[in-house]
Amino acid sequence: MTAIRIDGATRLYAIVGDPIVQVKSPELYSELFAAAQMNAVMLPMQILPAHFESTMEALVALGNLDGLLVTVPYKARAVPFAHRLGPTAGRIGALNALRREADGTWTGDMFDGMGFVRAAERKGCVLRGRRVALFGAGGAGSAIGCELAAKEVESLAIIDPQHERATALAGTLAREFPDCRIEAATAVPAGTTMIVNASTVGMRSGDGLPGDIGSLDSAMIVGDVIVSQEPTALIRTAMRHGSPFVIGREMLAGQADALLAFFRRG
């Protein structure tokens, strides 16, 4: 591992969110930058909700900050800071990465869906034809839903306590992917073969399951975006029933190459 150095010429990248201690990107990208011989670091920055827009304005105006990652709860609120959006971010109205261009404008895109799908594929999971129940219609859920539909899952049932958010996402994705059966739901449908948690349930240590997940078995794929030291209740349940699973850290690792290339304008 290449040692991280910081000096006056170090270029800054930051991941903004609230809370922030749980994020793993500062380690991951600071080390990737060092390994790529970039004099750059990825910092955790906790922005409180009342200050999000004013802080983002300050960050994009810094003379030596070149990129941002965006995590919960800001993936949609960050969109207005992009002068242009990549295809996935444009489709779903949420982003998790912003980079400064040579002319000082900012480009945003969303890599969570790609990261999740790559992580599942690296584990040998076949996604095509799956009947998916997706908890959470926020930024990460939108991105994952979009990418799963692009991978030709058979159906996608979107569950969110804010039901209108689930309905809106289902509508957006149904227009883009007419061959996939996409709908908002209030429970995991019978016949589901893949369950993904893209809600924030599991971030807090006492959290349980994101909802009633029915019975699991080894034919069911389970995914969880939560990045945590301990497995979430959902992942523990998957382990107990022998279900293949994808965790948040694998989703992060699955998008690292693409994100590094994005930041390097590669």
Place this chain on the structure above:
Amino acid sequence: MTAIRIDGATRLYAIVGDPIVQVKSPELYSELFAAAQMNAVMLPMQILPAHFESTMEALVALGNLDGLLVTVPYKARAVPFAHRLGPTAGRIGALNALRREADGTWTGDMFDGMGFVRAAERKGCVLRGRRVALFGAGGAGSAIGCELAAKEVESLAIIDPQHERATALAGTLAREFPDCRIEAATAVPAGTTMIVNASTVGMRSGDGLPGDIGSLDSAMIVGDVIVSQEPTALIRTAMRHGSPFVIGREMLAGQADALLAFFRRG
């Protein structure tokens, strides 16, 4: 040297200034923090003058930023961000350090003068009784003038292209130190035995001397706050004439222990 690590729990410190690539504090303090087992880093942050106040507001509102260093040209503009000032900062109306207290308020103080004086004393320079010519009545110049007067130099002639700034500083210090002969000047007085550059002359690579410094010899002490790879024109002149000298990096090193204790509320 302890390796620098960055993760989600890393606490942030930043040095704000414009330009920023020349600063040495990011390396120095990131390594001191690591050596002190603190999960913390010191970052360079380039704030453009039109954005100073709004950016500072954003930085002090970050949930995981605990301290700031302030360099050119912001040492006076940063004062309103302190809820209370240490004695030196209060005297001169400029600060180079801010720390967040447990209650979320901010305390500011100024360590440049102490750093300069300690660096001179470490080199064996006797300051008492010196007749000093000081170029630059900004934040660093004010701090150094104050600390030299406290060390009982005989006289202090303050030279600044903004003459009213020199006059104001001379008035402030004369009230505090009635036993020292303190005045604004337009040239280095005859009989000067110590010359200090606390102006920004020397920051740019083509810069010459801060003014007409007359003739140097081995009895004259020369000091320069400029932090640079190459010695400044002033320090090169001191070297040629065998004058003992103090450079900007030594001033930084001279205040490091006190600043680390300040940040650790120690």
